[in-house]
Amino acid sequence: MKGYRCNKCGKVYTYNRKVCVNCGYTGFSETELGDEAKLITYTVLYVVPAGIERSPLVLGIVEFKDGARMFGQIMTDKPQVGMKLKPQYGKLRVKDGKEINGYYFVPA
Amino acid sequence: MGRKVAIIGAKMTKFGNLIDKTLMDLLVEPSESLxxxxxxxxxxxxxxxxxxxLGEISSRQTAVATALADYIGLKNVAAERIENGPASGASALRYAFMEISSGNSDMVLVAGAEKMRTAPTDVVTDLVSMMSHPEVEYPSGATMPSLGAMFARLYMQKYDVKPEHLAMVAVKNHSNAMKNPFAQLKKEVTLEQLIGPGSESFNPYVAEPLRLYDMSPMTDGGAALLLADLDTALSYTKKPVILEGVGESTDALALQDRDDPTELKAVRLSAEKAYRMSGIKPEEINVAEVHDAFTVLEIAISEEVGFFKKGEGKLALQNGVTKIDGEKPINTSGGLKARGHPLGATGLAQATEITWQLQGVADQRQVKDASTGFTVNMGGFGSNAVSIVYRRY
Structure with missing residues (x-):
């Protein structure tokens, strides 16, 4: 997983930003975060929005090294805080009739 | 500092499933009544x-402020719609405050309304989730309850908050709503029903660890307030309620991007700004309405706005401090939880309850000798908040 480190405050994001939300700086360096992440919080969602085909849907926030966090779908029936996960790329949902693809997480 | 700004009066419609009322009905009725x-x-x-x-989608309507001016015969006025997620109501009050304080207008009408019960639940859930981060939250299916639930899991773990504490918020706010003729959910609930053995069928999980009774409902409703500079207000009422302080703050849009996702920094900073402007401290507030879209938020917010120390909100709740007859009554109206949460109207319903409390007309919910009040209205999941401090004239 690619990360983006703010050249001023050091905050690492899992997505490309123009401006750091933490310090307002505009310079970032790409960094490699690896493929191992840890689940820090999650929910099992039983009321899913239109456009999501899976129910119940497990959603969570994972943390890569250097504190880079990412929210996403967790493909497991038994989520547990602290469990190790790895990212995979694929279909997330449908919006206005179009498929949206992105990263979700599966047990490592 | 500009001129003192006061509320002349506040009105709201009954909240609930108002299938026969249009968006315009919900704006016109409380406005005309004022x-x-x-x-x-x-x-x-x-x-x-x-x-x-949600006017575009619920009612195929935009420019609703112009429509309201037309419907109620206000000629050649300034008319604008304010959208700031579920904090739109308090934001609209903030605009009225600035406009009167600066001398640009002497009298301003603020009205808010939402129709949430027309479209199917999954469609409304999707619409509401559009306020999440468009790149890192929405695509994966984030909903407000899912963000609330992820927050709840972290917050409960950090401060040892148990499911029974969440249930206590629901029990209290449902009980308060029983005394509020405008509330949506008119039903007493008990801890036994909410978390006792076999409670899963009565109170199923919606977004673990949050259950049905941890959620505010989908609501149709409207509210309106009439504001003026204090001198003008005094020519209409002997009981104006002064807006002593108004504060707003944002935080990172995505929950994942906040350094400590158990903090509600926007809530804390907006409250600090409002207290500073007002010269009133949190310990001097007599009655408050806070944004309990989820039960856990009432506890967390009561700490962020300075009523209780971090981790002690649950104790205050447990000891009855936040009941109507407690030392720090919170959500006497029933809150978003039980009064109902019609997004655009919510901030105005909060201000309405505080106005009634400070005017001494809150009937069975009346907090004795209330002279100061506070509201905090959250936009998004903690990404924006507007706080207001009120004082009885």
């Missing part, structure tokens, strides 16, 4: 703000 009660000459109102989120 104009009639205070015998206001329409030409005195020079500006109208309307808070509303």
């Amino acid at each position: 104009i009639e009660e205070f015998k206001v000459e329409r030409s005195k109102i020079t500006s109208v703000y309307v808070s509303n989120l």
Whole structure:
């Protein structure tokens, strides 16, 4: 997983930003975060929005090294805080009739 | 500092499933009711703000503020719709505050309404989730309850908050709503029903660890307030309620991007700004309405706005401090939880409850000798908040 480190405050994001939300700086360096992440919080969602085909849907926030966090779908029936996960790329949902693809997480 | 700004009066519709009412009905009814009660000459109102989120989709309507001015015969006024997620109501009040304080208008009407019960639940859930981060939250299916649930899991773990504490918020707020003729959920609930053995069928999980009774409902409703500079207000009422302080703050849009996702920094900073402007401290507040879209938020917010130390909100709740007859009554109206949460109208319903409390007309919910009040209205999941401090004249 690619990360983006703010050249001023050091905050690492899992997505490309123009401006750091933490310090307002505009310079970032790409960094490699690896493929191992840890689940820090999650929910099992039983009321899913239109456009999501899976129910119940497990959603969570994972943390890569250097504190880079990412929210996403967790493909497991038994989520547990602290469990190790790895990212995979694929279909997330449908919006206005179009498929949206992105990263979700599966047990490592 | 500009001029003192005061609320002349506040009105709301009954909240609930109002299938026969249009968006315009929900804006016109409380507005007209104010104009009639205070015998206001329409030409005195020079500006109208309307808070509303979903008009395009719920009612195929935009420019609702202009429509309201037209419907109620306000001629040649300034009219604008305010959209700031579920904090739109308090944001609209903030605009009215700035406009009157600066001397640009002497009298301003603020109205808010939402129709949430027309479209199917999954469609409304999707619409509401559009306020999440468009790149890193929405695509994966984030909903407000899912963000609330992820927050709840972290917050409960950090401060040892148990499911029974969440249930206590629901029990209290449902009980308060029983005393509020305008509330949506008129049903007492008990801890046994919410978390006792076999409670899963009565109170199923919606977004673990949050259950049905941890959620505010989908609501149709409207509310309106009439504001003026203090001198003008005094020519209409002997009981104006002064807006002593108004504060707003944002935080990172995505929950994942906040350094400590158990903090509600926007709530804390907006409250600090409002207290500073007002010269009133959190310990001096007599009655408060806070944004309990989820039960856990009432506890967390009661700490962030300085009523209790971090981790002690649950104790205050448990000890009855936040009941109507407690030392720090919170959500006497029933809160978002039980009064109902019609997005665009919510901030105005909060201000309405505080106005009634400070005017001494809250009937069975009346907090004795209340002279100061506080509201905090959250936009998004903690990404924006607007706080207001009120004082009885």
